Amino acid sequence: xxxxxxxxxxxxxxxxxxxxxxxxxxxxxxxxxxxxxxxxxxxxxxxxxxxxxxxxxxxxxxxxxxxxxxxxxxxxxxxxxxxxxxxxxxxxxxxxxxxxxxxxxxxxxxxxxxxxxxxxxxxxxxxxxxxxxxxxxxxxxxxxxxxxxxxxxxxxxxxxxxxxxxxxxxxxxxxxxxxxxxxxxxxxxxxxxxxxxxxxxxxxxxxxxxxxxxxxxxxxxxxxxxxxxxxxxxxxxxxxxxxxxxxxxxxxxxxxxxxxxxxxxxxxxxxxxxxxxxxxxxxxxxxxxxxxxxxxxxxxxxxxxxxxxxxxxxxxxxxxxxxxxxxxxxxxx
Numbered sequence: 001x002x003x004x005x006x007x008x009x010x011x012x013x014x015x016x017x018x019x020x021x022x023x024x025x026x027x028x029x030x031x032x033x034x035x036x037x038x039x040x041x042x043x044x045x046x047x048x049x050x051x052x053x054x055x056x057x058x059x060x061x062x063x064x065x066x067x068x069x070x071x072x073x074x075x076x077x078x079x080x081x082x083x084x085x086x087x088x089x090x091x092x093x094x095x096x097x098x099x100x101x102x103x104x105x106x107x108x109x110x111x112x113x114x115x116x117x118x119x120x121x122x123x124x125x126x127x128x129x130x131x132x133x134x135x136x137x138x139x140x141x142x143x144x145x146x147x148x149x150x151x152x153x154x155x156x157x158x159x160x161x162x163x164x165x166x167x168x169x170x171x172x173x174x175x176x177x178x179x180x181x182x183x184x185x186x187x188x189x190x191x192x193x194x195x196x197x198x199x200x201x202x203x204x205x206x207x208x209x210x211x212x213x214x215x216x217x218x219x220x221x222x223x224x225x226x227x228x229x230x231x232x233x234x235x236x237x238x239x240x241x242x243x244x245x246x247x248x249x250x251x252x253x254x255x256x257x258x259x260x261x262x263x264x265x266x267x268x269x270x271x272x273x274x275x276x277x278x279x280x281x282x283x284x285x286x287x288x289x290x291x292x293x294x295x296x297x298x299x300x301x302x303x304x305x306x307x308x309x310x311x312x313x314x315x316x317x318x319x320x321x322x323x324x325x326x327x328x329x330x331x332x333x
Contacts, residue, residue, distance in 0.1 A: 002026055002027070003066070003067065005063070005065040006026070006064055006065075007024050007065070008023075008024055009022070009023045011046075014057040014058070017272075017274040018273050019273050020046050020049065020224045022062075023042075027202065028200065029167065029200055031217070032203065033200075034202075034232055035204045036220050037222055038222075038270050039270075040270045040273070043221055047170050051071070052079050066082065066086060066167075067167070084163065084166065085115045088161040088164070089170040089171075090171040091157065092173035094150070095150075098157070105141025105142060108127045108130055108160050109126070131156075135189065136152060154175070154186055168199060168200045170201075173204055174203070190214070208247050208248050211236070212232045212235070217229065217231055220235065223276060225281070227241045228243075230308065231306060240303045279294040279297055
């Protein structure tokens with residue numbers, strides 16, 4: 001069953017900055033989708049658009065279907081009901097997301113009181129259960145954010161996201177500020193909770209290695225577009241788009257001395273969303289660009305085995321679907 005379907009989503013900020021351009025994705029309940037790309041490629045804008053958290057000045061078009069209902073056309077009261085209860089988000093940088101002058105227990109209890117109509121006693125009990133579920137003692141509910149470590153604060157953010165039993169969790173760089181040991185613990189915790197509660201997960205990161213290890217499928221974004229999508233491990237190990245391949249090569253493989261001592265890189269930066277190059281937006285940085293790449297934009301092409309890539313070097317062009325078909329998804333998992 002499809003939990004979330006994004007169809008041809010476009011987001012343009014004031015001044016003409018095209019942050020998301022024609023993105024189509026789908027996610028089933030219990031499935032984990034990773035979204036990768038450098039800073040400025042549209043990942044966080046996409047995440048915010050899913051729950052209508054963008055500024056009023058942003059122009060948004062397309063469809064965001066959550067359980068078949070379009071979030072973009074919902075009345076404000078419906079959107080408010082969807083947040084927390086239907087879908088929730090874990091932001092990066094928990095210290096900036098938590099209110100420093102309120103105890104963490106009160107912050108976790110707030111959505112329970114507002115969206116579930118629970119009594120104060122029931123909300124406190126649920127808060128303690130959530131803290132224990134993410135590996136913290138219930139007694140820590142009385143702590144302030146500054147009294148917790150970075151990993152503990154991130155666990156609090158996850159507990160808040162789970163407070164109203166959402167069907168979809170969006171995790172935007174949830175481990176960026178953590179050391180590798182705590183990062184591994186948080187990732188395992190997220191995987192465990194997704195499996196136990198059969199929720200859909202969208203995890204955003206610049207680190208393909210983390211996403212390949214955590215997610216079922218992986219979408220790589222560049223200049224606001226998805227340039228490759230497919231089974232996470234296949235995209236990481238054998239990318240079909242040159243940008244996805246460059247991202248993958250930037251992270252050394254354990255046990256591979258060549259990549260450890262000489263990891264590959266990619267010169268330059270993603271283009272300014274308000275001034276995109278003509279043709280394929282990646283062609284100025286692409287090591288295998290052809291002359292036609294500077295003139296003709298590239299759409300997703302069928303790369304076989306449930307994979308799609310927006311590159312002239314990938315097969316013959318086919319009409320892009322609303323998202324990779326369910327048949328392609330089921331055959332690749």
